Amino acid sequence: MPEITMGLTETQVAQFHHDGFLVVEDLIDDAMLADLQMGITAEIDKSCRALIELGELSRDYAELPFEERLTAMTAETPKVIGRITDGALAIPAIFRLISYGPLLDVAESLCGPELIASSVYRLRPKLPNYGPGVVPWHQDSGYFEPFCDSALIVTCWVPLVDATAENGCLQVVKGGHTGPVVKHGAGHHYLLKIADADLPEGEIVTVPVKRGGVLLLTNLVPHCSIPNVSEGIQWSMDLRYQSASLPTNAPITRLPDEMLDSDAPLACYPPEADVLVRSAERPDQIIASPEQFEEIRLNHIPGAITERWGDENLWRPGGKRWTGHARKKVEQS
Numbered sequence: 001m002p003e004i005t006m007g008l009t010e011t012q013v014a015q016f017h018h019d020g021f022l023v024v025e026d027l028i029d030d031a032m033l034a035d036l037q038m039g040i041t042a043e044i045d046k047s048c049r050a051l052i053e054l055g056e057l058s059r060d061y062a063e064l065p066f067e068e069r070l071t072a073m074t075a076e077t078p079k080v081i082g083r084i085t086d087g088a089l090a091i092p093a094i095f096r097l098i099s100y101g102p103l104l105d106v107a108e109s110l111c112g113p114e115l116i117a118s119s120v121y122r123l124r125p126k127l128p129n130y131g132p133g134v135v136p137w138h139q140d141s142g143y144f145e146p147f148c149d150s151a152l153i154v155t156c157w158v159p160l161v162d163a164t165a166e167n168g169c170l171q172v173v174k175g176g177h178t179g180p181v182v183k184h185g186a187g188h189h190y191l192l193k194i195a196d197a198d199l200p201e202g203e204i205v206t207v208p209v210k211r212g213g214v215l216l217l218t219n220l221v222p223h224c225s226i227p228n229v230s231e232g233i234q235w236s237m238d239l240r241y242q243s244a245s246l247p248t249n250a251p252i253t254r255l256p257d258e259m260l261d262s263d264a265p266l267a268c269y270p271p272e273a274d275v276l277v278r279s280a281e282r283p284d285q286i287i288a289s290p291e292q293f294e295e296i297r298l299n300h301i302p303g304a305i306t307e308r309w310g311d312e313n314l315w316r317p318g319g320k321r322w323t324g325h326a327r328k329k330v331e332q333s
């Protein structure tokens with residue numbers, strides 16, 4: 001049976017643009033989430049085997065549930081969590097989520113029919129009381145090229161477990177997306193941070209999202225995540241979509257009405273690889289297999305970004321901004 005999905009209603013689209021965010025319930029089915037969990041677990045297993053052999057981990061904690069297992073091994077070594085977090089993985093299940101029809105329908109409702117999956121996708125296992133998992137106030141555009149500030153790049157924040165205030169869900173400034181990108185400085189772990197004094201005005205809303213639901217955010221809405229004070233891991237992935245008419249390093253041919261100014265950057269986030277995921281105009285250029293996806297992600301040569309915040313602390317030693325993908329490449333070399 002073909003998948004029947006419809007994207008957002010006009011009311012939902014209007015609410016998204018009014019508030020800067022929107023929760024869509026029951027969008028991602030159990031099979032998709034189970035597939036993702038299995039793919040992540042296989043990567044954890046692989047890391048465990050390697051670290052046990054090296055004597056860096058005592059055992060694989062395979063008897064523990066998904067919401068607890070990584071916490072137990074992280075008490076012994078940070079290496080397992082380090083190898084799967086953020087954009088480090090380009091596994092088939094992540095590709096299937098990024099290309100998942102109902103998500104693309106939602107993205108199409110907001111970005112149009114020629115859809116690029118932005119290079120910035122992140123897997124976030126937020127362990128209980130785990131400092132690096134708490135993300136400071138920022139606008140996603142703080143990380144993107146200034147050229148893309150006025151464009152729409154939609155974040156789809158997808159919890160793999162019920163996300164609650166207790167286990168560290170997100171907060172947003174409702175309606176805080178109508179002004180410009182505000183000043184960002186250095187937060188912890190090379191994350192950007194908006195100082196309290198610079199935070200756009202608006203009601204701060206805590207946004208729990210049930211497993212199967214998705215939180216949509218504009219690239220201008222200020223948001224942060226709060227500490228996980230529960231006993232379990234809050235697993236989530238965030239994906240982003242944009243129109244193919246914006247700067248992108250996806251391997252596509254441009255349509256006549258997509259020609260960009262000569263001052264356009266290589267992509268809205270050049271360090272990692274974008275991919276075309278839906279297109280009526282150039283269907284042969286859609287990335288259609290996990291193998292193609294992995295190849296593009298792993299062989300991408302990081303493009304330079306505009307340093308818009310001018311703070312040495314935002315940079316890793318060696319002059320490169322941290323990216324999950326770059327880290328994987330360093331580990332492989």
Ligand SMILES: O=C(O)CCC(=O)C(=O)O
Pocket residue numbers: 124126133134135140155157170223224225236238
């Ligand atoms: O999941 C989190 O803790 C933060 C996510 C986030 O800030 C984002 O997706 O931009």
